[in-house]
Amino acid sequence: MLTLVLHNLLRRPLRHGLTLxxxxxxxxxxxxxxxxxxxxxxxxxxxxxxxxxxxxxVPTGCPYDDAARVLKNNTLENSLPASxxxxxxxxxxxxxxxxxxxxxxxxxxxxxxxxxxxxxETALPLKPWWRVTAGRAWxxxxxxxxxxxxxxxxxxxxxxxxxxxxxxxxxxxxxxxxERSGTSDDSIFFIPLATTQAMFxxxxxxxxxxxxLKDPALVREAAPRLQEIPGAQVVTMTEMMGTFLNLLGAVxxxxxxxxxxxxxxxxxxxxxxxxxxxxxxxxxxxxxxALGASxxxxxxxxxxxSLLLSGVGGALGLxxxxxxxxxxxxxxxxxxxxxxxxxxxxLDDRVLLNGLALALAAGALAGIYPAWRASRLxxxxxxxxx
Amino acid sequence: MTTSPxxxxxxxxxxxxxxxxxxxxxxxRALDAVSFTVARGExxxxxxxxxxGKSTLLNLLGCMDAPTSGTLRLDDREVHGLDERARTxxxxxxxxxxxxxxxxxxxxxxxxxxxxxxxxxxxxxARRAEMLLEKVGLLHRRTHRPHELSGGEMxxxxxxxxxxxxxxxxxxxxxxxxxxxxTGYSIITLFQQLNAEGLTVLVVTHNAVMTxxxxxxxxxxDGRLADGK
Ligand SMILES: Nc1ncnc2c1ncn2[C@@H]1O[C@H](COP(=O)(O)OP(=O)(O)OP(=O)(O)O)[C@@H](O)[C@H]1O
Ligand SMILES: [Mg+2]
Numbered sequence: 001m002l003t004l005v006l007h008n009l010l011r012r013p014l015r016h017g018l019t020l021x022x023x024x025x026x027x028x029x030x031x032x033x034x035x036x037x038x039x040x041x042x043x044x045x046x047x048x049x050x051x052x053x054x055x056x057x058v059p060t061g062c063p064y065d066d067a068a069r070v071l072k073n074n075t076l077e078n079s080l081p082a083s084x085x086x087x088x089x090x091x092x093x094x095x096x097x098x099x100x101x102x103x104x105x106x107x108x109x110x111x112x113x114x115x116x117x118x119x120x121e122t123a124l125p126l127k128p129w130w131r132v133t134a135g136r137a138w139x140x141x142x143x144x145x146x147x148x149x150x151x152x153x154x155x156x157x158x159x160x161x162x163x164x165x166x167x168x169x170x171x172x173x174x175x176x177x178x179e180r181s182g183t184s185d186d187s188i189f190f191i192p193l194a195t196t197q198a199m200f201x202x203x204x205x206x207x208x209x210x211x212x213l214k215d216p217a218l219v220r221e222a223a224p225r226l227q228e229i230p231g232a233q234v235v236t237m238t239e240m241m242g243t244f245l246n247l248l249g250a251v252x253x254x255x256x257x258x259x260x261x262x263x264x265x266x267x268x269x270x271x272x273x274x275x276x277x278x279x280x281x282x283x284x285x286x287x288x289x290a291l292g293a294s295x296x297x298x299x300x301x302x303x304x305x306s307l308l309l310s311g312v313g314g315a316l317g318l319x320x321x322x323x324x325x326x327x328x329x330x331x332x333x334x335x336x337x338x339x340x341x342x343x344x345x346x347l348d349d350r351v352l353l354n355g356l357a358l359a360l361a362a363g364a365l366a367g368i369y370p371a372w373r374a375s376r377l378x379x380x381x382x383x384x385x386x
Numbered sequence: 387m388t389t390s391p392x393x394x395x396x397x398x399x400x401x402x403x404x405x406x407x408x409x410x411x412x413x414x415r416a417l418d419a420v421s422f423t424v425a426r427g428e429x430x431x432x433x434x435x436x437x438x439g440k441s442t443l444l445n446l447l448g449c450m451d452a453p454t455s456g457t458l459r460l461d462d463r464e465v466h467g468l469d470e471r472a473r474t475x476x477x478x479x480x481x482x483x484x485x486x487x488x489x490x491x492x493x494x495x496x497x498x499x500x501x502x503x504x505x506x507x508x509x510x511x512a513r514r515a516e517m518l519l520e521k522v523g524l525l526h527r528r529t530h531r532p533h534e535l536s537g538g539e540m541x542x543x544x545x546x547x548x549x550x551x552x553x554x555x556x557x558x559x560x561x562x563x564x565x566x567x568x569t570g571y572s573i574i575t576l577f578q579q580l581n582a583e584g585l586t587v588l589v590v591t592h593n594a595v596m597t598x599x600x601x602x603x604x605x606x607x608d609g610r611l612a613d614g615k
Contacts, residue, residue, distance in 0.1 A: 011493055287489045290450055292478035292506040292551065295470065379450040379477070382489060383441050383559055 012277070016309065019273040023313025023359060026266030028320035030259035031347070031355035032328050035321070037252050039346030044244055053126060054219050056240070057088060057097075057209040057232045079205040080232055087229045088209055093222035096212040098123040099193060103200040105167055114151075116189045118196025126210055130185075135159025135176030139192050145172040146190040149180035154187075168199050267362040270309050274302060274370035285374050286381035295375040302371035303364065310363020314356045321355070322347055395462060397555050397586045398424035398447060403456035405442050405609075416442040418609035419456065424588060426554075429581040431600035432590045439609040440590040441559055447588065448557050449477035461554045478507045482548030484558035488540040490532040490547075497528040500547045507551050518546035522576065538569035545576060549585075556580065558589045562596060574599050 059078040079101070088097040101118040121138070124130070130137060132146070136159070139146070145163060147155065152174075157163050163172045172191070180186055197203045209232075213222055219236055227234045278285065285298055293301075325347060405417040416439045424430055432440050445451040446458060449465055452473070458465040461480050468476065482503075490499050497515055504511030519525040522542035524535075532540055541561060548556055558577070562570030574596050581587045589596060597603055605612040 284491065287485075287491075288502075288506070289474070290448070290477075290483055290489075291503045291547070292474065294474045294506070297506055379448075380445045382450070382483075383445065383485060 015273055015276070019269050019309055020313040020316060022269040023266040023310055023363070024316035024320055026259075026262035027314045027317025027355050027359045028324065029262040029328075030358065031318060031321040031351060032325050033252075033255045033259040034354065035325065035347045035351045036255070036329065037248070038348075038351060040248055041245065042346055044241065052128075052212050053210050053237055054213045054216050055211045055223065055226070055234050055236045057084060057211060057226060057229065058207075058235060060231060060233045079202065079207055080209065081230075082204040082206060084229050084232045085206060085209055088211060088226060088232075091222060091225055093213050093215075093218040093225075094211055095214045096122055096125055096210075098126050098210045098212075099206045100208050100210065101193060101196045101200075101202055101205065102207045103196060103202070105165070105200075108167060112154075114189060115184075115187065116191060116196060116199070118191055118193040120193045123210070126212065127185075131179040132159075132176035133179050135174065137176055139175055141173075142192055142195050143170070143172050144175040144191070146176045146178060147174060148178050148186040148188045148190075150186040151189055152177040170199060263358065263362055266310075266313070266359075267366040270306055270313075270363050271366040271370065273309065274306055274367055275373070277305070278302060278370045278374045282374075282377055283381060283384065286377045286379055289377060289379035290382035298377070299371045299375040302374045303367050306363045306367025306371070307360060310359045310366070311356070313363075314359030317359065318352050318355055321352075395426060396423040396459070397426050397428075397461055398422070398588070399457075399459040400447075401457040403443070403446060403458055404454050405439070405446060405451070406454040415609050417446070417453075420606075420609070420611050421456075422604060422611060424586060426586055427581070427584055428602055429577070429587045429600045430589070430602045430604060431597045432588065432604045432606060433592070433597055434606035434612075438606040440606050442609075443606065444557050444559050444588075444590055447555075448481050448483050449473040478503065478551060480554050482551070482553035482556045484541070484544050484548050484556065484561045486560040486563040488532070488537070488544045488564070490540055490543060492532055495529050495531060496524060496535070496543050499532065499543055500550055502550075503547060504550045509551060511550055514550060514552075515546070518549055519543075522546045536569070537565050538572060541565065541569075541573055542576065545573075545580075549580075554586060556585055556587045558587070558591075560590055560592065562591065562593045567595075571595060 057080065059080050061078055082099075085097060085099050088094055099120060100123070103116045103118075105114045105116055106112075107114060124138070133149070135146075137146070147157060152158070155163060157174045157177075159174050159176055161174045163174055164170070165172070178185060178190075191199075197205065211226070213219065219238075223234050223236060226232070285301075288298060288301070289295075400423070401421050402419040403417055403421065404415070404419055407414040407416055418439075420439075420443065432443065434440050442451075446453050446465075447460070449460070449468075450473075452468075453466055456466065460476065463476065463480075465473065465476065491502070494502070497519065500515045500518060501511045504514075516525065516528075519528055522545055524539060524542055524546070527535065527539065527543075532543070535543065541564075545556075545561075556577075561577075562573055565573065570593060574593070577587055577589065577596075578599055587600075589600060591597055591600075
């Protein structure tokens with residue numbers, strides 16, 4: 001029975017090959033999309049967990065968006081007074097309160113806009129993934145800069161090199177170059193907080209304060225107190241996760257719709273191929289009935305073909321997803337709000353198995369009508385078969 | 387020669403067998419109240435002009451179609467009134483069918499073609515397939531594909547296949563229609579041999595040699611039996 005199924009499929013290599021390609025493509029797209037959503041959630045949570053942040057103090061305004069911008073090293077229009085930092089540090093629940101000042105510096109020589117981030121030592125425990133490929137991981141004086149991997153490549157600077165910023169008329173010494181992290185950190189110029197404040201005429205101002213509590217469970221207790229700090233607004237990480245996922249939701253829905261369309265097209269192509277095969281081989285199928293095959297057996301035969309088509313197509317699709325997923329991810333990444341650094345594709349066993357199961361289900365569904373048609377063929381037709 | 391009582395029972399008993407096809411609004415009376423019996427071990431030829439209803443009759447006898455009216459007993463079991471599933475069951479176990487165009491599956495080997503009906507009947511068949519291929523003289527061709535065989539060889543394979551489930555009745559619709567006379571003759575000889583071994587054979591044929599080889603002739607014309615002896 002299996003050889004019969006197999007032989008029938010091998011008989012029309014082009015048609016079945018095209019169908020396989022269609023199914024494979026559909027499954028690949030679908031799997032990537034599912035993997036993408038899951039991966040986004042996972043890496044986002046992972047990134048937030050690793051930072052060990054529970055909340056962020058930002059200037060009053062549009063808090064969620066601000067917090068998200070800060071997390072992605074984007075600048076804000078308004079700022080916090082330095083007094084907010086002292087108040088935050090005095091709170092009994094706060095373990096670390098790390099101030100940041102971010103500034104965008106449009107370059108006159110090129111069209112680039114450089115991002116400068118000022119931070120102090122308190123930020124170090126919040127960036128555990130910071131590693132330098134060369135030089136030191138911290139500043140030795142006020143005029144030292146640590147470059148992100150891309151920034152270093154762009155400026156062609158190595159540790160120890162001098163580095164002049166014409167727009168601000170300041171000279172720095174490169175203290176270290178960071179390992180490529182795939183995050184927005186890669187393109188940033190990190191300098192001491194006080195230097196940033198002086199350089200951009202923001203003395204005493206901060207863009208945000210990242211806060212780690214002594215115990216994550218203290219969030220509910222500490223948030224209202226910190227909210228009292230004048231000019232500041234608290235955004236918890238849980239709130240921020242929600243915002244990220246909401247922002248992603250729209251993109252995901254769109255992608256999911258694409259995936260469903262792809263799978264539908266794949267299923268239709270299986271349907272079309274099988275139906276054409278059944279019509280074309282109606283004499284042969286009637287012959288099988290004449291030779292004693294029951295309707296159920298003929299139905300099973302065609303269903304077997306549909307499962308084989310969709311199963312093999314699905315497996316190819318999984319391979320395609322694993323091989324081509326990263327390319328697809330790069331294509332999609334620009335549209336993802338605040339994309340986390342690591343790969344967004346979580347092509348784990350569950351996602352892959354789901355993809356295959358979905359392909360088989362779609363194939364079985366697509367095969368029902370052709371199989372039913374085949375099972376209804378009268379054995380009497382066999383006599384007329386050439 | 388002693389005759390057991392079983393040998394007297396009929397393999398086919400048709401009474402007023404009628405088949406009406408609906409072609410648009412028109413009714414085609416392909417078979418019109420045909421009555422006859424075939425005893426166990428008989429070799430019968432059905433003859434008649436094109437459109438006489440020969441294939442229609444064979445389809446009814448082979449449980450491939452249900453009669454419009456009339457009764458039919460095969461191997462002492464009532465066929466008329468059986469549902470599709472039961473007819474399949476009966477076809478599988480009782481009837482072997484040989485077609486004018488051989489009806490071999492091109493993608494399967496000779497041996498796979500032969501065991502196919504046993505596969506559907508869920509019987510084990512390897513030994514019997516070997517024996518039957520030996521009998522039709524094609525054991526050495528068991529792994530070949532149909533397109534590598536001559537017409538006569540293909541029909542021999544088809545005959546071996548028809549016999550795999552040990553049927554009581556062998557039905558053939560113009561089995562020599564696509565063969566030259568010499569090859570056709572060897573098929574006729576094979577049918578005679580099978581009949582001599584006790585198989586009941588019913589053949590629709592235009593072949594005079596086949597008709598002569600059969601010990602009984604039934605002539606159909608316009609869906610009726612001309613002389614049902
Ligand atoms: N499925 C069908 N639907 C409608 N009419 C049919 C069908 N099958 C056969 N007929 C008609 O029934 C009549 C008998 O057909 P049948 O095939 O039994 O003839 P036959 O004796 O086998 O002829 P031939 O020697 O050409 O094979 C013909 O008029 C034919 O057109
Ligand atoms: Mg005919």
